[in-house]
């Protein structure tokens with residue numbers, strides 16, 4: 170096998186998904202707080218547009234960048250919501266998933282031997298994507314006790330003459346941290362000082378709490394000419410199975426990324442793109458309703474976690490994960506805790522180490538599941554911890 174593949178790890182979150190499925194086929198009732206996808210169905214008006222496009226024969230290739238209507242809608246959204254100027258004709262590529270947008274972005278900017286700084290805890294796929302591009306992910310561990318805040322100092326501590334890019338994710342999976350304007354300015358000033366690309370994954374943008382503001386690095390003066398902004402429809406619009414995302418950036422960079430898109434997938438699905446136009450230009454109340462429901466679940470889960478002996482859980486600013494500190498429970502390793510929880514309580518969570526070295530001592534619990542499941546999971550966890558010798 171190619172070294173570029175044999176050298177990377179399988180996805181830790183898919184491994185948990187497989188384990189849960191195997192236990193369920195044995196008849197064990199597992200409460201799954203490991204997953205990373207909305208439990209809501211896609212809003213009907215969006216699905217209806219795609220269904221109509223499919224029925225109407227809108228089933229051919231589209232331009233590699235995406236349909237003109239969707240590119241226009243994304244360009245407007247980026248300007249209105251994010252303060253990003255990205256031309257529909259040359260500054261955006263519609264991709265089959267945000268994952269693919271990240272993959273082709275990293276393939277386009279990283280050479281073998283380059284380094285990309287990945288603040289950690291961070292989403293499971295960044296390191297593997299950097300490795301597939303031949304580059305080396307350099308984890309910059311963020312301090313748990315400071316709320317996983319990103320500082321210029323921690324970035325400076327990891328820069329070398331091989332550093333080519335810095336990858337940020339806000340709202341963050343798994344910590345839920347939303348970059349403040351000061352942090353975002355630190356990132357772009359750091360990137361400008363060392364002449365680096367910024368890759369900014371903003372997939373959880375729509376899911377934020379307590380008025381947390383979303384700041385796009387590309388909207389800041391230091392970030393505008395060097396940032397690739399990745400976003401998509403999976404999380405905010407509950408469209409995971411549609412596989413639809415996009416990348417936006419300066420025309421000269423996007424023109425290069427487009428070559429990778431053209432020679433890999435060609436274009437995103439045609440009728441799927443019609444649905445996405447409806448998502449961006451239609452009513453947004455379903456998005457707000459989902460975000461409001463996540464807020465309720467967040468309170469329920471965070472309170473329940475903080476009631477467990479030895480567990481400390483800071484409410485996340487965004488996304489739909491609680492990242493709980495389990496260092497007080499007596500477990501040395503988060504993987505042992507997660508394994509024990511699955512057997513003793515039938516509750517699936519993701520160990521913090523799945524998210525890089527900065528995640529040890531924590532578990533990630535997804536609240537993209539019903540309040541009933543969350544309440545029962547909390548009861549089961551409390552009972553299992555109480556019964557421990």
Ligand SMILES: Cc1ncc(COP(=O)(O)O)c(C=O)c1O
Pocket residue numbers: 205266267268269292338342370372401402403409412413414
């Ligand atoms: C941080 C982050 N980025 C990107 C993605 C991928 O989103 P998509 O479904 O559009 O590929 C995920 C999905 O779990 C994610 O958590």
